[in-house]
Amino acid sequence: MTTSAPARRTAARIPVRLDRRYLPVLGTFVVLALMLVVGGTRYDNFLTPAVVSNLFINNAHLVVLAVGMTFVILTGGIDLSVGAVLALSTVVTAALLQAGWPVPVVLPLAVGVGTVIGLAHGVMIHLFQVQPFVATLAGMFFARGLCFLIAPESIAIGDPAFVELASWVQIAGQWRMTSSVLIAAIVLGVAFLALHFTRFGRTVYAIGGGEQSALLMGLPVARTTVLAYVVSGTCAGLGGLLFAMYSRSGYSLTGVAMELDAIAAVVIGGTLLTGGTGFVLGSVLGVLVLGLIQTVITFEGTLSSWWTRIVIGVLLLVFVLLQRVLSLRRT
């Protein structure tokens, strides 16, 4: 009967022009582009291929962390341990290589450390209903403690095979990349597919939308929650590997507060901390924003320590405000 008539009309009235869910990501993108343009006009040598590829190279590990963090945040959780797990992974890599273990054995072990810690988080959070913040905070202390136990001092990595793996790939002219960028890109691709084209991914979103609802919908909440933390832990382990490649060393104090960078990147990328909405591509844009802020600071070149912090804060604020304005305009 006429029931659906008004509905049809409303459906037509709120057209598909642009899904509101993409707005924050779009906002991030626009502001990022804006920053590049402003930077380019303000500083010489800013918009060179070398600077742009450095942006990716310097932040490959953070991209991987942010990707993992996105899964967790989408479920409405948080993972504070990633910085410490990253450090642990670098230390494990360096220590094992120093002890003469072969690279093909060391790499999976380093990543696996993260996986195991992630699994422990998942179990604590799901089975024992410990709040994610606390469980992963404990995980953070734990991983840091292990780092110190293994090696309080930094260990250089001299293994030729590993060094080879960590070296440059010339693409064209000044465009060059490291394999970490490639790995980060693959991780991103896999994460995107997992989130948007698998039941696991959609369940991640569903849990963020409402755990109770997801449970009553008969979705595998338990498995998915645990898996989300496993993904994050694994990404942290992998991030550690990338960082070890980047710095060719393992050090127990690396990555202090790096979890905040990862969380900030995810949130700047338009993901809500309450879970359920956001995109992994946004998180990568978030990482690029943070990286770009850092680049701008170095190009500025005259900031004292305190102005550096203040400028970072202000840029972050400008960024968040612009993004907010852009995404509000259309609602």
Added chain:
Amino acid sequence: GTATGGGGQSGGADDGVITLGFSQVGAESGWRAANTKSIQDTLTAENGFDLKFSDAQQKQENQIQAIRSYITQGVDVIAFSPVVETGWDAVLEEAKAAGIPVILTDRAVDSEDESLYESFIGSDFVKEGQMAGEWVVDQYDGEGYKVVELQGTTGAAPAIDRKEGFEAAIEGSDLEIIDSQTGNFTRAEGKTVMEGFLNKHDDIDLVYAHNDDMGLGAIEAIEAAGMTPGEDIKIVTVDAVKDGMQALVDGKINYIVECNPLLGPDLAEIAKKVVAGEEVEKRIVVEDQAFDQEAAKEALPTREY
């Protein structure tokens, strides 16, 4: 102003101005602030420098990033105080490939290939610990002193080296380190840890703190426990910042080994030499003094930091 450096041509010295990119660890302590100030005050336009300064906020990745950025900006010299000892080979190789000389300040890098940097200017932390230890042995050996140690940040080079130097120096004496905890180089933690030590031991005779700040924290704790620092419990520290020297003059600290943060003039000199293509020494050890109460009284009025 906007960046100069002239698009990749690293011959910025043609115009007589040396563009120097400096990447500082952070601003984690008063010592570091003095260090930064010395560098910023020395490498000025009047002295023929164009200083590009960046603060890595104690993150190695920021530092690597800054150095890479200096390379792409094409500076004449890069100088930095590494956050960690390891992990610099890759980026230093890049600098070398780009023909930009690198000077290390304050902390060393742990690299096999010494050609990656021109020179390392800084104190010898082991020696600092040793000087402290030697003085203690000289003064108190034979009295069975019980020593507690306030360590620096776990795993940091100064903490490791100062511990090592001190232990080596007191070896063979009857001084005994009965407890050792990290105070993270800060006053507040120095105070808390010292409070804990005082709760735990009744027989502490001497505190060895890896920097002045922790020593100053320990003074507060000792006073709060109703004892007199410098008398009931002796205090020996490293750094010799102004506050520490004041405490030394006041008799609350007994001995301070200096760790000189004023690396600016040395850095300027070496940078000029390097750009001019002159040969420089690989290792330039900054001379550290040590002060007892008498020496401190003399030095304090002219102390800059």
Added chain:
Amino acid sequence: MTQQTPPPVVELTGVTVEFPPVKALDGVDLHLRPGEIHALMGENGAGKSTLIKALTGVHTPTEGTVVVDGVERRFSGPADARAHGVSTVYQEVNLCENLTVAENIMLGAEPRVLGGLHWRAMRRQAATHLRRMGLDIDPASSLGSHSLAVQQLVAICRATVGDCKVLILDEPTSSLDTDEVEHLFTVMRSLRDDGVAILFVSHFLDQVYEVSDRMTVLRNGRLVGEYVTADLPAAELVQHMIGRSMDVLEAAEEVAERTERPAGATPLLQVLGLGRKGSIQPFDLDLYEGEVVGLAGLLGSGRTELARLLTGADRADTGQARVAGRPTRLRNPRTAMGHGIAYTSEDRKGEGVVDGLTVRENIVLALQAERGWMRPLPRRQVDEIVARYIEQLGIRPADPEALLRNLSGGNQQKVLLARWLATAPRLLVLDEPTRGIDVGAKAEIQKLVADLAAGGMSVVFISAELEEVLRLSHRIAVLRDRRKVAEIDGEGASTAQVVDLIAGGGAA
């Protein structure tokens, strides 16, 4: 149909569920046969939802057995139950608003290509399911953009996906309009004819009589009996449910008849050309003291939107409002409250209950908010208010310290009503106040509304049940397509006349 009784697909015996110290279910039996629609009846808080949750593994019974298809089972949860052919739509819509409609319907039985989701096929299949339910919405739209009713229908769609032997619907019709209900019944009947066993909960007796074959009645967590619908007169059913005789009810209903329309001078609230872009066209409305104004319209016709503008829940972008003749801006609910205007939202879960607080706190929330935090209500006054409403509305458990989330749906609704009554408003806007309320309580509430109006309160009454609106209202505003199309006198109005206006037959 009653001739050859096939063996039950679901058989519960002696099921007991405890939430210490409450025993929500006490030794209840239930037999569900293939090819029947089985109504589960009982007052608010009788234990219907709990029984359903015990069956599907959300709650673990402390005693009793659950046999499905001849095998004793303890499902680990809805997923497990579903895997064994038992699909459930729980009482509160439990879907994910952040996902698309298609995902909400298909997740768990999604079509795949190359191991990944096949989005196009998913949307296509979802659209088919939606059409069967008479819904014509974009499967790619996000669920949260739809009204509660639509969400309810989507939830039912979800339950019918895949092969289900048993379909459980906990108050599926509470937020639906007559047309949707008809549609739903058609679908239910066709499923029944395919041999599906359907368990159905509703507080609408006429619906139950229309669609069910047999029924099980619960009272206070205990089984009263199992009856063949056709053999049980409604009066007797009610008696079984409430444990009292019908007379009480009838007495209540009598009073619930419309009171005399008072002859007001200035309207309490007068709005002129009030409207909001994209939500509702500008409309005029006068509300007088002592008068009940009903809003009639189809689902999505804009009744809720109108109510929200009246009460400051949404801000109007055109038009003006006058309270007692004085121009006012209804900027937010708080300013509206300052003028004595109260609003109970239709969205109990999202905008109504504060489920982590207790019954007491929920009841005094609005009153306390109005007074401001610095002037706490004296404890004695609080206790007195809370006790009064618990008693008056029959809130159960009658424990002021019970957490609201542990109350049954109907009882939560009563607490919400109490929250607003406690503020003693001059204008009370009730959006679906009787949703999910049992027959007895519904009569009580209707009586209450009539009494309040008689006492001088102005009431705006929105309900999906046209009869209820007709019976209570002095005046009825009819909405269509987000536009107020007519205003008729409640006295003489007939159902047919209103239905005609609603459907667009009458003059605008």
Added chain:
Amino acid sequence: MRDVLRHHLFWPVAALVALLVANTVARPGFLAITVRDGHLFGAPIDILRTTAPLLLVALGMTLVIATRGIDLSVGAVVAVSGAVALSQLAAAPDPAAPGTVLRAIGLALVLCLVLGVWNGFLVSVLGIQPIIATLILMTAGRGVAMLITGGMITTVTSAPFKVLGSGFWLGLPAAAVLAFGVFAAVAYVVRRTALGMLLEATGINPAASRLSGVRSRTLTWTVYAASGLFAGLAGLLISADTMAADANNAGLFIELDAILAVVIGGTALSGGKFNLSGTLVGALVIATLERTVTVLGISPLVTPLFMALVVIAVTLLQSPRMRERFTAVRRRTGTGAQRPAARPDSTEVTAG
């Protein structure tokens, strides 16, 4: 007995007791309190004093968390507060003059209040997610503090100001008296007025609260302002403790400790029902834990591991799942006397 086990404070208090016992075993005189010059001395008193700043910060944090927010900027605010107060004192001709001290304290507190208001503005008016909104100040705030101190550690001598750190009031450390006093006052206000309930309602269901006329926005704004103010006060205590304003390290990671204290105390980070007495116990647990590390002489290398184990133990034990398990065990092993006791009220409720 069952009620004791199920009480929300059981496990935090048990943890506190366990830590104290461990300390006493390692150092039998640990709990001894001596009186000297009319002042109390001893490890428990030290613990009270070190708890003081954390307690203040955790107090603000609890209120913020109740509204479903979080305040990461408290550490930076602590630094700013100390920097402002001490540089004021340092610049004054006579740092020990009471007027100067009061002005320095007042100025620092006002500035911190402004910082809190700023956070509240970002969150409640602009609708920025709390974690990001406060991350901005967390980053920039330390910069501001360094700007004020010029990057150096500012030291002054001012006896009246020092009282805040190491002085005594009523025989107890002034810092502890101040912090516990403020805590008690706020707890009293929150629980005796309707503030607590309205905060909880805002945290649990903001939409419903708004419709019920709760001024959610103002409340949210207020708690951030309060959090800033309390952090400022904590900053004063911290800087008075060593009489030095260390812009880099003052209050470093105190936000994590505060959040941990809140969580150990049984308040969920998801907002709503909060529990100030729990926060108090949580803060004491953390302060005692730090002391324990030193007293037990745990190597710096394993300190984080030790912390992790304690945190995991406490949170696992008080997790709802574990509590269920405990009650289940109780019920199974429960004596006959308990069951009938539970029965009458159950029938009462269903019949009511």
